[in-house]
Amino acid sequence: MSEVKVSIVVPIYNLEKYVPRCLDALVNQTLEEIEILCVDDGSKDSAPQIIEDYKTRYPNKVKTFHKENGGEWSARTYGLKQATGEYVGFIDSDDVPEITWAEKLYTAAKKNDADIAFSGYDRVDLDTGKTVSTEMTRYGIMNKEVDFNDDFIVYANPSLWNKLYRRDLVKDIEFLPFRGCNDTLFLIHSYMSGAKKLTFIPDVLYHYYLRSSSQIHNMNKQDLENLKKYLLVTKENSKELGIEEEFKADLEVMAFLHLAISWAFMVSYNKEVNMKEIQKDIIKFLDENFSGWRKNKFYKLSHCFPKGLKFICIWGVHLFYRMGLPGVYIKVNRFLLDVVKLEVKW
Numbered sequence: 001m002s003e004v005k006v007s008i009v010v011p012i013y014n015l016e017k018y019v020p021r022c023l024d025a026l027v028n029q030t031l032e033e034i035e036i037l038c039v040d041d042g043s044k045d046s047a048p049q050i051i052e053d054y055k056t057r058y059p060n061k062v063k064t065f066h067k068e069n070g071g072e073w074s075a076r077t078y079g080l081k082q083a084t085g086e087y088v089g090f091i092d093s094d095d096v097p098e099i100t101w102a103e104k105l106y107t108a109a110k111k112n113d114a115d116i117a118f119s120g121y122d123r124v125d126l127d128t129g130k131t132v133s134t135e136m137t138r139y140g141i142m143n144k145e146v147d148f149n150d151d152f153i154v155y156a157n158p159s160l161w162n163k164l165y166r167r168d169l170v171k172d173i174e175f176l177p178f179r180g181c182n183d184t185l186f187l188i189h190s191y192m193s194g195a196k197k198l199t200f201i202p203d204v205l206y207h208y209y210l211r212s213s214s215q216i217h218n219m220n221k222q223d224l225e226n227l228k229k230y231l232l233v234t235k236e237n238s239k240e241l242g243i244e245e246e247f248k249a250d251l252e253v254m255a256f257l258h259l260a261i262s263w264a265f266m267v268s269y270n271k272e273v274n275m276k277e278i279q280k281d282i283i284k285f286l287d288e289n290f291s292g293w294r295k296n297k298f299y300k301l302s303h304c305f306p307k308g309l310k311f312i313c314i315w316g317v318h319l320f321y322r323m324g325l326p327g328v329y330i331k332v333n334r335f336l337l338d339v340v341k342l343e344v345k346w
Contacts, residue, residue: 003033003086004084004085005031005033005085005086005106006031006034006085006086006087006088006164007083007084007089008026008034008088008089008090008102009076009079009089010022010023010036010037010038010079010091010092011039011075011090011092011093012039012040012047012051012093013041013047013069013093014044014045014047015093015094016043016045016046018094019093019094021096022093022094022097023062025099025101026061026097027054027057027058027061027062029097029101034061034102035084036058036062036063038055038063038065039067039075039078039082040065040067040075041067041070041071041075042066042069047093048066052064071177071179073177073182074175080171085167086166087109087117087165087166088164089101089102089105089161089163089164089165090160092161094126095161095206095207095208095209096206097161097206097207098204098205100203102164104119104205105119105163105201105205109199112197114143114197114198115190116163116165116166116187116190116195116197116199118163118199118200119162119163119200119204119205119206120134120135120202120204120206121159121161121162121205121207121208122134122204122206122207122208123208123210124207124208124210125209125210126211133345134204135157137202137203138202139200139202140202141200141201141202142200143197143198144198145197145198146191146195146196146197148249148250149249151250151298153188153250154250154253154254156187156198158183158187158188159183159208160183162205162206163187165190165195166195170190170195173186173190176226176230176233178229178230179223179226181226181263182230184254185234188254189234192241192243192247219267219269220267220270220272221267221272221273223263223267224259224264224267224278227258227259227263228259228285231251231255231259231290232289234254235251238251248292249292249298253296255286255290256296256299257314259282259285260279260282260286260317260326262346264278264282264330265329268334283321283324283326301315310345310346316329317329
């Protein structure tokens with residue numbers, strides 16, 4: 001096999017029903033110079049045997065690793081350490097990439113000398129096969145420089161699996177030992193590690209399957225605490241890299257967006273939590289650790305209004321929090337989703 005252009009890390013824990021579908025799409029990628037790194041994270045079903053079968057059938061493409069269960073984060077980190085390709089990407093074993101996924105992303109990255117290449121993707125209901133939404137296609141074909149004075153880097157979709165990363169830039173990044181928000185922080189840490197050039201293609205190259213049992217549907221208070229830890233780690237890393245002041249406003253936006261908006265809303269569906277206490281604690285955490293969040297330049301009306309409805313809504317949520325009325329946001333968003341059936345994508 002010639003020099004590896006793309007390493008594809010596939011963390012695997014059970015899901016024997018879906019693994020073959022995913023691996024079929026990977027071994028048939030139109031880009032030949034790939035390696036598929038299947039990391040079995042202590043599966044209890046037949047998934048380990050399935051990946052060994054693919055290794056036997058495709059010895060020049062599939063590599064298998066077996067480890068004790070440590071969580072998806074540990075399997076991704078383990079796979080990243082084994083990767084040898086010029087670029088690296090991550091695929092979830094219950095999803096399906098297009099067979100042109102690697103080739104189109106790699107071609108775009110090389111053509112534009114990009115550190116990260118992004119593509120479009122869709123979200124598909126696993127039970128019905130219906131496409132729920134199509135994401136990351138609105139930018140068209142675009143190149144962009146990473147700029148800490150532009151909040152674009154915070155709002156660009158962070159999902160791992162619709163991207164290729166220049167491996168040399170991310171090889172030392174480790175996913176932290178808890179679930180949730182690893183995608184976001186991996187992307188942010190890649191910026192902090194020196195990623196400068198981004199390229200976007202609108203092609204829908206990945207099909208993300210929604211399962212009712214996925215973690216997004218059972219968020220709890222501990223998930224919020226884990227996110228806080230990750231945000232503090234990111235803040236500390238920015239200090240160590242000497243970019244704390246340069247990155248400060250973006251980090252404040254990221255902390256508010258994910259903690260106060262996205263995760264607060266998701267955890268509101270957990271009947272065991274006291275949302276008034278949760279939101280009071282979120283405000284306290286932000287004040288103590290990201291003190292500029294209230295007057296952040298990216299949350300001024302003059303910044304948000306020209307950028308359209310989504311950002312005006314974000315400005316409104318920010319206003320509710322500053323007024324000490326975060327519950328209003330939760331109630332409005334719950335009404336939109338539960339009654340109107342309108343999902344607001346932050």
